[in-house]
Every structure is written in C-alpha cells, then in structure tokens.
Amino acid sequence: MTEQAKEQEWPLWEVFIRSKAGLDHKHCGSVHASDSEMAMEAARDVYTRRSEGISIWVVPSNAITASKPEDKESLFEPADDKIYRHPTFYDIPKGAGKM
Amino acid sequence: MYGDTSIQKPIEIAEPTSEEQARLEEIFQQKIDDNIKIEPQEWMPDAYRKTLVRQMSQHAHSEVIGMQPEGNWLSRAPSLRRKVILLAKIQDEGGHGLYIYSAAETLGTTRAKMIEQLQTGKAKYSSIFNYPALSWADMGTIGWLVDGAAITNQVALSRGSYGPYSRAMIRICKEESFHQRQGYELLLTLSRGSDEQKEMLQESVNRFWWPSLMMFGPNDADSPHSAQSMKWKIKKKSNDQLRQEFIDATVPQAEFLGITLPDPDLKWNEERGHYDYGQIDWEEFGNVINGNGPCNKQRVAAHLKAHEEGAWVREAAGAYAEKQQKKQVA
Ligand SMILES: [Fe+2]
Numbered sequence: 331m332t333e334q335a336k337e338q339e340w341p342l343w344e345v346f347i348r349s350k351a352g353l354d355h356k357h358c359g360s361v362h363a364s365d366s367e368m369a370m371e372a373a374r375d376v377y378t379r380r381s382e383g384i385s386i387w388v389v390p391s392n393a394i395t396a397s398k399p400e401d402k403e404s405l406f407e408p409a410d411d412k413i414y415r416h417p418t419f420y421d422i423p424k425g426a427g428k429m
Numbered sequence: 430m431y432g433d434t435s436i437q438k439p440i441e442i443a444e445p446t447s448e449e450q451a452r453l454e455e456i457f458q459q460k461i462d463d464n465i466k467i468e469p470q471e472w473m474p475d476a477y478r479k480t481l482v483r484q485m486s487q488h489a490h491s492e493v494i495g496m497q498p499e500g501n502w503l504s505r506a507p508s509l510r511r512k513v514i515l516l517a518k519i520q521d522e523g524g525h526g527l528y529i530y531s532a533a534e535t536l537g538t539t540r541a542k543m544i545e546q547l548q549t550g551k552a553k554y555s556s557i558f559n560y561p562a563l564s565w566a567d568m569g570t571i572g573w574l575v576d577g578a579a580i581t582n583q584v585a586l587s588r589g590s591y592g593p594y595s596r597a598m599i600r601i602c603k604e605e606s607f608h609q610r611q612g613y614e615l616l617l618t619l620s621r622g623s624d625e626q627k628e629m630l631q632e633s634v635n636r637f638w639w640p641s642l643m644m645f646g647p648n649d650a651d652s653p654h655s656a657q658s659m660k661w662k663i664k665k666k667s668n669d670q671l672r673q674e675f676i677d678a679t680v681p682q683a684e685f686l687g688i689t690l691p692d693p694d695l696k697w698n699e700e701r702g703h704y705d706y707g708q709i710d711w712e713e714f715g716n717v718i719n720g721n722g723p724c725n726k727q728r729v730a731a732h733l734k735a736h737e738e739g740a741w742v743r744e745a746a747g748a749y750a751e752k753q754q755k756k757q758v759a
C-alpha cells in the first residue's frame with residue numbers, strides 16, 4: 331500500500347435526515363469525518379444540496395447495533411401468526427356504525 | 430462504462446465448495462429472481478460482492494474524475510448565471526462520487542483502498558473523461574450527451590439488486606436531469622447565436638458523439654461475462670440495448686438544435702422502430718481505456734496533486750479531533 335492508503339481513515343458516520351416537519355429522520359448514507367462537527371458539515375453538503383432536509387443526525391457507524399440477517403426468523407416470524415393483532419381480524423356488523 | 434466492467438478480466442465464479450454453500454447460493458438467486466433487494470450484511474456469493482465493488486468504485490471514480498473537464502471552464506464562464514450553474518453541476522458530480530463510495534463501503538472495501546486503486550491505475554473510470562474540453566460549447570455538449578448517456582445507464586442501474594447501490598442511483602437520477610437540461614439549454618443558446626457560435630456547437634458535437642456512444646461499453650457480442658451480471662441483476666439491460674435507447678432519444682434533440690451528428694449511417698429504420706448507426710471505433714476505445722487517451726495522465730495526476738496538497742488539512746483535522754477527545758476525557 332502507498333503512503334496515502336496507510337494514512338488513517340477518518341471514522342465513518344451514518345447520516346439521517348428529516349425531510350420536513352412531521353416526518354421521521356431517515357437513513358440516507360454515510361460520510362467520513364474526523365469529528366461530529368465535520369460530519370455534520372459534510373452531511374449537509376453531500377445530502378442536502380436541494381432542500382432535502384430540515385434536520386440532520388450524524389451517528390458514529392460503530393455506535394449502531396444492527397440485527398443480524400440470520401436472526402430474522404427468530405426475531406420477526408413470531409409476529410406472523412398473531413393475526414388477532416390486526417383490526418381486520420374482527421367482524422363488526424355494519425349496523426354498529428363506523429369503527 | 431458506468432454499468433459495465435467487461436473491459437477488464439472477468440471475476441472468476443467459484444463452484445460451491447459444500448452443500449451448505451450451494452444451498453446459500455440457491456436462496457440468494459431466488460431472492461434476486463423474486464426482485465428482493467440484497468442488503469449489506471446478508472450472505473452473497475464472493476463474485477457478486479467483487480463484481481459490485483469493482484463496478485461501484487469505477488462508477489464513483491468516473492463521477493469524481495468527471496469534475497475535471499468542466500472545472501477547467503469555471504473561470505471562463507461567459508456570465509455569472511452560467512458560472513453558478515456549472516459550479517452547482519460540478520458539485521453534484523462530487524456528491525455523486527461520495528454517494529457511491531459510501532454505498533461501496535457497505536460491501537467491506539475502504540475509501541482509502543478505492544482511492545489508491547484509482548491513483549495507481551488499478552481501477553478504471555469512464556473513458557469519456559479522458560477527452561479534453563476544448564471549447565465553451567463542450568460545457569453544453571457534456572451535459573447533453575455525456576450526462577444524457579449517464580442517465581440512460583443510471584436509470585437501469587437504479588433497478589439493480591444491491592440495495593445501497595440502487596438507492597444511490599435513485600438519488601443521483603433525480604439530480605442528473607438538471608445536468609442534461611442545463612447543457613441542452615446552453616447549446617440552444619449557441620444555436621441561436623452568431624455563425625461562429627453555431628460552428629463551435631457543431632464542432633463540439635462532432636468530437637463528443639462517438640466517445641459518448643462508447644460510454645455504454647463494448648458490443649454485447651464482445652462482452653460475454655455480462656451474462657452473469659444480468660443474472661444477478663447487477664446489470665438490468667445490455668450495453669447495446671442502452672446505447673440504442675440513448676441514440677433513439679438523442680437524434681430528435683439534435684434535429685431540434687439544427688445540427689448534424691457525425692455518422693453518415695445514422696438513419697431511422699422503420700422496420701426495427703429504431704435508428705441504425707455506424708461502426709464504433711473500438712480500437713480508439715481500447716486505447717483510451719488502456720491509458721493512451723488524450724488526457725489520461727493529466728486526469729490522474731490532477732487527482733493525486735489535490736489529494737497530496739490536502740494531506741495537511743486531513744492531518745490537522747485528525748489532530749484537532751484527538752485533542753478535543755482528550756479534553757473530554759480529562
Ligand atoms: Fe453524476
């Protein structure tokens with residue numbers, strides 16, 4: 331590797347943007363930056379050049395704990411057979427009015 | 430070239446080494462066939478990962494190197510209006526590079542490694558950016574033809590199977606339309622100008638037409654390992670399909686500009702419902718890709734220079750962050 335590649339990379343930050351008031355922050359990508367302030371500036375420049383956002387979160391990538399794809403079944407499948415958790419499970423006669 | 434790596438040695442596809450591996454491959458292909466996107470932490474064949482890393486890094490490099498021919502004209506823009514437009518367009522291209530680098534990093538490669546491969550010539554970038562921008566008209570032609578070809582490619586890529594790449598492409602496609610329109614508008618202005626301006630316009634299109642067609646990569650017959658990329662939906666349409674789409678969309682726009690395209694064989698084929706076009710000079714393409722285009726050395730040298738001259742900024746920012754951290758701990 332050359333000198334530049336050996337040069338230590340800045341930490342990676344995940345970027346989340348709230349596109350307008352009332353909506354959730356949504357993940358949109360990542361930036362490299364030496365600290366949170368620089369991450370914020372980079373996120374602004376990279377991901378909001380056309381008023382795509384009104385609020386930004388930057389989070390160190392290594393601070394995120396993600397579920398593993400192989401745990402998908404044990405985590406999410408138990409919900410699949412609990413159809414009684416949905417309103418459509420219940421028959422309400424028309425006469426009862428809007429519910 | 431944005432979506433085609435067939436000019437390089439194919440990435441070998443290993444036979445599954447165990448039953449477990451074969452099962453995983455089957456599940457993987459089933460997901461692709463069912464149009465379920467593949468996300469970073471999921472199991473994927475080694476060659477799928479490698480092919481994507483190569484294609485995405487090549488794509489990101491193209492965006493970044495692509496800033497150079499246009500950057501060259503910033504100080505000579507004829508009006509403030511044109512200058513801010515060009516500046517915004519170039520900044521977008523830098524942004525595009527960053528979206529794709531960020532997406533490529535989800536596959537386990539590093540930014541530093543990708544940059545190193547660009548600077549040592551191990552990684553390629555689109556051949557088109559090894560042509561010089563010689564006149565102001567080129568700023569329009571690049572937007573119209575080069576970004577136009579890029580859009581054709583990127584729309585197809587936005588439907589690709591790898592989640593982060595596909596999302597980056599959707600973001601990029603939203604921005605590209607401005608690039609093409611500002612270029613075409615610039616050319617329209619020239620087309621209504623003096624004789625010299627009209628001449629400058631025609632001359633620019635003459636130079637950029639064929640290299641723009643080369644952007645889609647070799648003919649399908651000469652791109653045999655594209656088939657695997659199609660099967661994995663890394664590639665959604667073949668090189669020739671995309672090229673044809675681009676030509677069909679572009680010829681009427683050329684007519685509207687009142688210019689000719691430098692191909693005597695270009696004509697509407699009623700039966701096919703497409704334009705026929707002449708032979709592309711693949712020898713020129715090979716030369717440019719392999720380092721002998723008019724600007725190859727200059728482009729990489731400029732990237733290297735900017736990178737080296739920025740080293741002290743990176744060092745200083747790193748030192749500052751470290752100091753702040755120590756203060757916080759104390
Ligand atoms: Fe771009």
Ligand SMILES: [Fe+2]
Pocket residue numbers: 522576579605608
């Ligand atoms: Fe563009």
